[in-house]
Amino acid sequence: xxxxxxxxxxxxxxxxxxxxxxxxxxxxxxxxxxxxxxxxxxxxxxxxxxxxxxxxxxxxxxxxxxxxxxxxxxxxxxxxxxxxxxxxxxxxxxxxxxxxxxxxxxxxxxxxxxxxxxxxxxxxxxxxxxxxxxxxxxxxxxxxxxxxxxxxxxxxxxxxxxxxxxxxxxxxxxxxxxxxxxxxxxxxxxxxxxxxxxxxxxxxxxxxxxxxxxxxxxxxxxxxxxxxxxxxxxxxxxxxxxxxxxxxxxxxxxxxxxxxxxxxxxxxxxxxxxxxxxxxxxxxxxxxxxxxxxxxxxxxxxxxxxxxxxxxxxxxxxxxxxxxxxxxxxxxxxxxxxxxxxxxxxxxxxxxxxxxxxxxxxxxxxxxxxxxxxxxxxxxxxxxxxxxxxxxxxxxxxxxxxxxxxxxxxxxx
Amino acid sequence: xxxxxxxxxxxxxxxxxxxxxxxxxxxxxxxxxxxxxxxxxxxxxxxxxxxxxxxxxxxxxxxxxxxxxxxxxxxxxxxxxxxxxxxxxxxxxxxxxxxxxxxxxxxxxxxxxxxxxxxxxxxxxxxxxxxxxxxxxxxxxxxxxxxxxxxxxxxxxxxxxxxxxxxxxxxxxxxxxxxxxxxxxxxxxxxxxxxxxxxxxxxxxxxxxxxxxxxxxxxxxxxxxxxxxxxxxxxxxxxxxxxxxxxxxxxxxxxxxxxxxxxxxxxxxxxxxxxxxxxxxxxxxxxxxxxxxxxxxxxxxxxxxxxxxxxxxxxxxxxxxxxxxxxxxxxxxxxxxxxxxxxxxxxxxxxxxxxxxxxxxxxxxxxxxxxxxxxxxxxxxxxxxxxxxxxxxxxxxxxxxxxxxxxxxxxxx
Numbered sequence: 001x002x003x004x005x006x007x008x009x010x011x012x013x014x015x016x017x018x019x020x021x022x023x024x025x026x027x028x029x030x031x032x033x034x035x036x037x038x039x040x041x042x043x044x045x046x047x048x049x050x051x052x053x054x055x056x057x058x059x060x061x062x063x064x065x066x067x068x069x070x071x072x073x074x075x076x077x078x079x080x081x082x083x084x085x086x087x088x089x090x091x092x093x094x095x096x097x098x099x100x101x102x103x104x105x106x107x108x109x110x111x112x113x114x115x116x117x118x119x120x121x122x123x124x125x126x127x128x129x130x131x132x133x134x135x136x137x138x139x140x141x142x143x144x145x146x147x148x149x150x151x152x153x154x155x156x157x158x159x160x161x162x163x164x165x166x167x168x169x170x171x172x173x174x175x176x177x178x179x180x181x182x183x184x185x186x187x188x189x190x191x192x193x194x195x196x197x198x199x200x201x202x203x204x205x206x207x208x209x210x211x212x213x214x215x216x217x218x219x220x221x222x223x224x225x226x227x228x229x230x231x232x233x234x235x236x237x238x239x240x241x242x243x244x245x246x247x248x249x250x251x252x253x254x255x256x257x258x259x260x261x262x263x264x265x266x267x268x269x270x271x272x273x274x275x276x277x278x279x280x281x282x283x284x285x286x287x288x289x290x291x292x293x294x295x296x297x298x299x300x301x302x303x304x305x306x307x308x309x310x311x312x313x314x315x316x317x318x319x320x321x322x323x324x325x326x327x328x329x330x331x332x333x334x335x336x337x338x339x340x341x342x343x344x345x346x347x348x349x350x351x352x353x354x355x356x357x358x359x360x361x362x363x364x365x366x367x368x369x370x371x372x373x374x375x376x377x378x379x380x381x382x383x384x385x386x387x388x389x390x391x392x393x394x395x396x397x398x399x400x401x402x403x404x405x406x407x408x409x410x411x412x413x
Numbered sequence: 414x415x416x417x418x419x420x421x422x423x424x425x426x427x428x429x430x431x432x433x434x435x436x437x438x439x440x441x442x443x444x445x446x447x448x449x450x451x452x453x454x455x456x457x458x459x460x461x462x463x464x465x466x467x468x469x470x471x472x473x474x475x476x477x478x479x480x481x482x483x484x485x486x487x488x489x490x491x492x493x494x495x496x497x498x499x500x501x502x503x504x505x506x507x508x509x510x511x512x513x514x515x516x517x518x519x520x521x522x523x524x525x526x527x528x529x530x531x532x533x534x535x536x537x538x539x540x541x542x543x544x545x546x547x548x549x550x551x552x553x554x555x556x557x558x559x560x561x562x563x564x565x566x567x568x569x570x571x572x573x574x575x576x577x578x579x580x581x582x583x584x585x586x587x588x589x590x591x592x593x594x595x596x597x598x599x600x601x602x603x604x605x606x607x608x609x610x611x612x613x614x615x616x617x618x619x620x621x622x623x624x625x626x627x628x629x630x631x632x633x634x635x636x637x638x639x640x641x642x643x644x645x646x647x648x649x650x651x652x653x654x655x656x657x658x659x660x661x662x663x664x665x666x667x668x669x670x671x672x673x674x675x676x677x678x679x680x681x682x683x684x685x686x687x688x689x690x691x692x693x694x695x696x697x698x699x700x701x702x703x704x705x706x707x708x709x710x711x712x713x714x715x716x717x718x719x720x721x722x723x724x725x726x727x728x729x730x731x732x733x734x735x736x737x738x739x740x741x742x743x744x745x746x747x748x749x750x751x752x753x754x755x756x757x758x759x760x761x762x763x764x765x766x767x768x769x770x771x772x773x774x775x776x777x778x779x780x781x782x783x784x785x786x787x788x789x790x791x792x793x794x795x796x797x798x799x800x801x802x803x804x805x806x807x808x809x810x811x812x813x814x815x816x817x818x819x820x821x822x823x824x825x826x
Contacts, residue, residue, distance in 0.1 A: 014743070018767060091766075097788065103777055105787055108765070112799050191623070195799050210604070214624055216800045237822040244824035330427070352521070352817045353504075354431060364516055364820025373825070374518055374816070375510065386525050386608050386813040387629045388801040400799040403787070404765045407777025409650040411657035412786070 002186050005141060005174050006193025009114040012169035013139040017111050019168065021088040024135055028084035031162045035077040035127065038158045039070050045154035046123065053147055066121050066148055076127045076155075079378075083131040086377045089399050090137045101410055107401040111137030113195040115398065116187055118143045118209055120201035123151035129200075130159055130173045132380050136398035139172050141194065143187055146179035153177060188213035200381055203308075218393070221384025223253035223336035224308045225366040228325045228351065229269055230342035231262040237363060238341040239273050242314075244365040245339070247280050251310045253382060254337050254369040258305065259316045260325045266318050267293050277314065286316040305332040322347050326354050333357055335384045337366040358384055358391040415599050418554060418587050419606025422527040425582035426552040430524050432581065434501040437548055441497035444575045448490040448540065451571045452483050458567035459536065466560055479534050479561055489540045489568075492791075496544040499790045502808050503550045506817070514823050520814040524550030526608040528811065529600055531556045531622055533614035536564035542613075543572055543586045545793050549811035552585050554607065556600055559592035566590060601626035613794055616721075631806070634797030636666035636749035637721045638779040641738045641764065642682055643755035644675040650776060651754040652686050655727075657778045658752070660693050664723045666795060667750050667782040671718065672729045673738045679731050680706050690727065699729040718745040735760050739767050746770055748797045750779040771797055771804040 016024075035042070046068040053063050089109050096106030115138045117129045126142055133140040144152040156175035164170050176183060188197060188209060197217045199209040209217055227245055229238045245256030261269055266289060274294040277284055284290075285300040297316070304315040305328070319325045329338055339361040340351040348362045359369045369392060371379025376394025383389045389397035429437075448455070459481040466476050502522050509519030528551045530542045539555055546553040557565040569588035577583050589596065601610060601622060610630045612622040622630055640658055642651045658669030674682055679702060687707040690697055697703075698713040710729070717728040718741070732738045742751055752774040753764040761775045772782045782805060784792025789807030796802045802810035 014767075014769075099786070099788060103781060113769070211627055216629070216798060218800070234822075240822065240824055248825055348819075354427075356427075356526070357815060359816040359818060361818040362820060364818055364823040365825050367825035368516060368818065368823065369816075373512070375512060385629060387631070390813055391816045400803055402770060403772040403782075403804045405772060405774040405777055405781065407775060409647075409653065410777040410781065411653050412661055412778050412780035 001178075002183065002190065005176070006114070006190050008171035009139040009141055009174060010193050012171035013111065013113045013137075015169050016134065016137045016139060016172055017090075017113075019137065021090075023166070023168070024088065024137075025084040027162060027166045027168055028080055028131055028135065030166065031131070031159050032077045032081035032084070034158050034162045035073060035080065035155070039073050042073055042151065042154045042158065043068060043070070045150040048150040049123075049148055058147070062121060066123065066151070068123060068151060072124070076124050079124075080127055080131045083135050083378055086135060086395060088135065089395050093404070094401065102408060103410055104406040106404055108404045109399050109401050112398055112400050114139045114141065114193055116141045116143065116190075116194045116197040116215065118184060118187070118197065118199045118201075118205065119145065120205060121145045121147040123148045123155060125200060126152045126155045126175065127159070129380060132378055132395060133398055134172055136395050138398055139169070139174075141174050141176065141187065143176045143179065143184055149177065149179055185212050188215055191215050198381060218381070218383050218389060218397070219385040220381035221253065221336055222308050222334050223255070223366075223384075224257050224306060224332060224334045225254060225337045226258045226260055226329045226333060226339070227256050227366065228260040228329065228338070228340045229262060229265060230322065230340055230344060230347050231264040232343040232347070233265060233269070233341040234343060235265070235269055235272055238269060239276060241339065241341055241363070241365050242273050243276050243280070245367055246277065246282060246314050247312075248365070248367055250312055252367075253308075254366050255310070256339075256366055257307065257309050257314065258332070259314055260328055261290070261316060261318050262322075262325070263289060263318050263320050266290070270294050270316065281312055283313040284316060285313065287318055289318040290316045308334065322350060326351065330354075330356050336382070337361065337369040339364060339366050358382065414591075415596065415603065418589070419527070419603050421584035422552040422554055422587060423606050425584035426524065426526045426550075428582050429547065429550045429552060429585055430503075430526075432550065434503075436579075436581070437501065437550075438497040440575060440579045440581055441493055441544060441548065443579065444544070444572050445490045445494035445497070447571050447575045448486060448493065448568070452486050455486055455564065455567045455571065456481060456483070458563040461563040462536075462561055471560070475534060479536065479564070481536060481564060485537070489537050492537075493540055493544045496548050496791055499548060499808060501548060502812050507814065515821060516823055517819040519817055521817045522812050522814050525811055525813050527552045527554065527606055529554045529556065529603075529607045529610045529628065531597060531600070531610065531612045531614075531618065532558065533618060534558045534560040536561045536568060538613060539565045539568040539588065540572070542793060545791055545808060546811055547585055549808045551811055552582070552587075554587050554589065554600065556589045556592065556597055562590065562592055598625050601628055604628050611794060631794070631796050631802060631810070632798040633794035634666065634749055635721050635747050636668070636779075636797075637670050637719060637745060637747045638667060638750045639671045639673055639742045639746060639752070640669050640779065641673040641742065641751070641753045642675060642678060643735065643753055643757060643760050644677040645756040645760070646678060646682070646754040647756060648678070648682055648685055651682060652689060654752065654754055654776070654778050655686050656689050656693070658780055659690065659695060659727050660725075661778070661780055663725055665780075666721075667779050668723070669752075669779055670721050670727065671745070672727055673741060674703070674729060674731050675735075675738070676702060676731050676733050679703070683707050683729065694725055696726040697729055698726065700731055702731040703729045721747065735763060739764065743767075743769050749795070750774065750782040752777060752779050771795065
């Protein structure tokens with residue numbers, strides 16, 4: 001069964017790789033319209049998932065993530081339409097060079113081929129991930145969570161139907177109806193049919209894919225993001241950045257989870273930020289120095305330095321030098337997003353160079369790590385690994401290149 | 414033990430990432446000199462490997478690959494020196510853009526970090542792989558074959574000693590003295606210490622790494638490379654290209670293993686090429702049409718279409734259209750290098766677009782797929798996968814990027 005799905009995806013990918021940008025954009029616009037036209041059908045299927053979730057006593061916040069409404073479907077449809085407006089990366093020729101023997105060698109940007117997405121309970125991913133993969137000329141196999149299976153299949157059906165009407169391969173999107181763990185594990189080993197796997201979800205899901213997959217994986221990640229407040233920092237700017245990075249949205253991977261403060265500025269800065277965070281109800285866990293400066297600070301343990309809270313909690317570590325700050329951050333971070341607040345030119349440049357993370361900031365909130373904020377127009381996830389794509393991934397991350405070589409009879413001597 | 418090696422590599426990588434190009438180049442030149450200065454010591458250790466190989470009745474061609482001589486060590490030393498002359502890719506800033514909110518966002522090219530190389534019995538890889546990884550700012554853990562262990566350790570020692578003298582981390586190169594399979598498997602799962610694994614060797618080795626590794630792998634590959642002779646091909650050019658791609662060097666991944674011929678030109682072309690290949694002693698295995706045209710052609714089986722012979726054998730398939738040729742090649746190739754010989758503009762462009770391979774040629778021999786021929790000055794291998802690097806890999810393939818963001822207090826609304 002999975003073999004047939006793989007074969008169909010491979011065939012669909014071959015056709016999509018040759019499909020013109022105009023044709024792909026027309027299909028995306030029609031899919032966007034069809035999602036709006038089929039709201040009732042999608043909502044009816046989503047109702048089944050919600051009913052099952054309530055019966056299984058799913059947490060209210062997760063039920064909310066699962067729930068579709070007319071407005072949310074309109075949002076999903078709008079997202080698909082916006083992808084039709086993005087520039088198509090496929091076919092671009094990079095760096096064509098003439099070799100001494102007359103060969104012309106360049107790189108052509110081409111689709112990856114077949115992309116497998118393994119994700120959890122947000123049904124919007126079904127349409128979002130499809131539209132980005134499709135625009136970049138890829139076929140997609142979607143393995144969503146069992147919680148959202150009816151919603152995912154309904155959205156997949158709407159999309160497949162439009163593709164069929166447009167004379168495009170229906171198998172450009174295939175939503176697995178079998179959401180068993182065994183099937184997911186098989187999917188992760190289908191190297192002959194799948195070019196890349198992108199897991200989207202929590203740390204457990206991502207680790208499982210990294211551990212089990214033989215297909216290449218783009219790891220999208222958890223974020224234990226730090227703000228380092230340098231000795232020379234502007235106190236107001238530092239407070240604003242930390243407050244924003246911690247509290248603007250709690251449950252996201254680019255939120256600040258840990259604060260690192262130079263001891264020379266600790267007294268003044270920690271008092272100021274503690275007052276603002278306390279007011280907002282944020283729990284502070286700090287080291288000894290930190291606790292000697294302000295009240296209401298719980299002792300931090302070794303475990304706190306490595307924890308992504310995704311909650312109204314922040315850890316605070318004091319350091320005596322930039323070196324100590326860099327060593328601490330590189331040891332405990334998840335290679336996502338890190339910021340220094342400083343007025344010092346050399347410290348800013350050293351932080352940018354020496355911190356090992358997908359996104360390294362000077363004097364700005366970590367919350368900007370996002371495909372839309374970076375100007376990519378869309379995002380399939382944020383890569384925290386180093387191969388292929390690092391940081392927010394837009395359409396370009398869903399392509400690869402091949403060398404194309406124009407000759408006139410050259411042979412090798 | 415392996416944990417300590419991992420930690421040491423990680424620490425070395427941090428230092429190398431900050432080391433200037435001048436310092437790295439000086440070290441490479443001194444390593445090149447030291448390899449020449451220590452020829453006797455290296456040859457003495459190599460002698461032990463050769464003695465063991467002879468005792469184990471190793472095939473003569475493999476013993477030859479294992480054997481070092483003064484001239485071969487000079488060649489290795491020269492290779493290291495040449496890497497010192499290549500441009501350092503680390504630190505380049507790509508595409509710095511100004512966002513509407515004033516953030517400046519660019520990508521800084523940085524080392525991958527720690528690279529693991531798993532390879533077979535050629536001791537030259539020890540110095541070659543080190544010098545490229547080092548120039549790109551990476552620490553390297555080398556796990557060579559047990560056959561070459563004394564040679565590998567001797568070369569590794571010479572390099573480590575120079576690094577120490579130069580005040581650089583010795584652990585920039587670590588040659589594993591334990592060549593057991595168990596240790597190799599553990600190495601493949603050391604995600605916390607190793608950023609990427611590059612296997613170099615035969616299909617068995619590569620498949621084992623792809624199957625067992627949880628660390629991201631860059632697959633370097635086997636090559637079942639095709640030459641397609643189009644209906645409109647110039648017969649002489651086609652003969653020259655096929656003859657060169659098949660016979661110029663037999664045991665290499667970019668040699669031609671399979672010939673695909675349009676039926677309209679088959680009679681004329683197959684007679685011409687068969688005569689030249691027969692004269693050179695190449696065995697031809699062909700389909701029915703092919704066998705009806707020339708003598709001395711053995712029937713090809715389904716298995717032949719998918720076989721990388723690495724030998725004096727070629728398979729020949731006739732087709733009735735470009736479509737059939739593309740379908741056949743995409744089905745049986747190993748995504749390495751493919752050539753069309755044609756006078757037809759549209760067919761050339763379709764072949765370039767529709768063939769799924771790292772390198773796609775028009776009117777040239779597949780033998781050019783090589784980092785030196787492509788002008789990279791060096792090569793760590795040829796990637797046949799689609800993530801991160803595809804085709805010949807030079808220094809750039811040993812780097813990644815990180816986003817660097819310059820702000821002046823921006824927070825997210």
